[in-house]
Amino acid sequence: MISVSSVSKRYGGFAALDEVSVEVESGSLTALLGPSGSGKSTLLRVIAGLEVPDEGTVVLEDRDVTRLAPQRRGIGFVFQHYAAFKHMTVRDNVAFGLKVRKRPKAEIAAKVDELLGVVGLAGYQGRHPSQLSGGQRQRMALARALAVEPKVLLLDEPFGALDANVRAELRAWLRRLHDEVHVTTVLVTHDQEEAMELADRIVVLNGGRVEQAGAPRELYDVPANPFVMGFLGPVARLGQGLVRPHDLIITAGPGEDGIEAQVARIVHLGFEVRVELELDGEGAVAAQLTRHEAEELELAEGDIVYVRPDGTAPLQADGAPEPAAPAPEAPAPEAPAPAAG
Numbered sequence: 001m002i003s004v005s006s007v008s009k010r011y012g013g014f015a016a017l018d019e020v021s022v023e024v025e026s027g028s029l030t031a032l033l034g035p036s037g038s039g040k041s042t043l044l045r046v047i048a049g050l051e052v053p054d055e056g057t058v059v060l061e062d063r064d065v066t067r068l069a070p071q072r073r074g075i076g077f078v079f080q081h082y083a084a085f086k087h088m089t090v091r092d093n094v095a096f097g098l099k100v101r102k103r104p105k106a107e108i109a110a111k112v113d114e115l116l117g118v119v120g121l122a123g124y125q126g127r128h129p130s131q132l133s134g135g136q137r138q139r140m141a142l143a144r145a146l147a148v149e150p151k152v153l154l155l156d157e158p159f160g161a162l163d164a165n166v167r168a169e170l171r172a173w174l175r176r177l178h179d180e181v182h183v184t185t186v187l188v189t190h191d192q193e194e195a196m197e198l199a200d201r202i203v204v205l206n207g208g209r210v211e212q213a214g215a216p217r218e219l220y221d222v223p224a225n226p227f228v229m230g231f232l233g234p235v236a237r238l239g240q241g242l243v244r245p246h247d248l249i250i251t252a253g254p255g256e257d258g259i260e261a262q263v264a265r266i267v268h269l270g271f272e273v274r275v276e277l278e279l280d281g282e283g284a285v286a287a288q289l290t291r292h293e294a295e296e297l298e299l300a301e302g303d304i305v306y307v308r309p310d311g312t313a314p315l316q317a318d319g320a321p322e323p324a325a326p327a328p329e330a331p332a333p334e335a336p337a338p339a340a341g
């Protein structure tokens with residue numbers, strides 16, 4: 001287990017981390033998710049020992065390592081731009097840490113073979129890094145980090161420099177790898193889809209603080225505040241209430257609490273249909289329907305319909321957990337667009 005308690009890290013007067021506390025279960029895959037500059041990399045570097053916090057502690061498996069050198073923490077690290085030894089073969093790159101530790105030759109050979117199999121590079125032992133694709137290089141980096149059997153694997157945007165298709169492939173692959181080897185893993189990403197798909201647990205950072213930590217579905221379904229809601233997925237605003245666009249129900253008649261709206265645009269996205277609605281005096285809102293639902297309603301642009309949230313209670317735009325009494329006009333929440341690729 002990794003236990004980060006009340007860690008603060010300042011650069012000059014600027015707090016990159018402000019009393020951050022995070023628990024990472026042994027064997028889990030935890031994602032640090034947040035916008036650029038939120039402190040993700042700084043937190044990872046504090047766990048790695050590449051930065052010493054101004055305040056707070058880092059405990060690894062019951063041992064206070066706050067001031068311990070990185071190489072003595074039992075940690076494997078993979079960065080976005082992995083610095084491979086260009087003059088060495090794939091085999092020698094992966095063997096490097098074991099050679100430094102003076103392990104017997106036969107043991108090194110067996111371990112390297114095993115790992116190259118695990119990361120899907122079995123036939124590539126003799127190649128040099130320049131003869132690998134970007135995705136293959138990152139898999140080699142993971143094999144190299146895993147070779148010394150770290151207690152903790154730290155990944156800083158390991159697929160950040162790769163194109164979308166390769167990223168998606170490597171994500172699925174990393175999840176399978178983690179299910180096999182169960183190394184306690186902390187992954188930094190600004191991509192909410194990557195975090196949702198990979199992680200057992202997500203820690204959302206913003207401005208050097210933890211906004212919320214929990215299972216991906218918990219964060220998506222029960223976000224603690226508008227920031228988390230906006231960062232984890234699309235948000236539709238009905239008055240002071242924030243809901244997911246797929247939690248909006250459109251009906252032809254007003255029903256009990258339907259809000260009148262005019263269909264401004266219908267966008268067919270394969271299985272989904274996005275219905276853009278103009279609310280009277282309340283601006284625009286987009287609902288997400290299945291194709292089947294949209295067909296049943298026989299929606300057409302210009303139609304007058306009624307919209308309401310389904311059973312889920314909307315999050316209040318001012319962050320209050322319960323629907324508040326008539327609130328003063330609050331400014332729109334700063335819900336950032338989910339990060340693109």
Ligand SMILES: Nc1ncnc2c1ncn2[C@@H]1O[C@H](COP(=O)(O)OP(=O)(O)OP(=O)(O)O)[C@@H](O)[C@H]1O
Nearest residue numbers: 011015016034035036037038039040041042043190
């Ligand atoms: N060595 C440093 N000196 C001064 N400021 C720093 C230093 N390292 C980080 N910072 C600042 O601390 C803040 C957090 O940086 P950090 O790299 O942790 O963010 P991040 O969430 O990883 O962002 P990104 O996704 O862009 O990598 C940023 O505002 C950054 O400019």
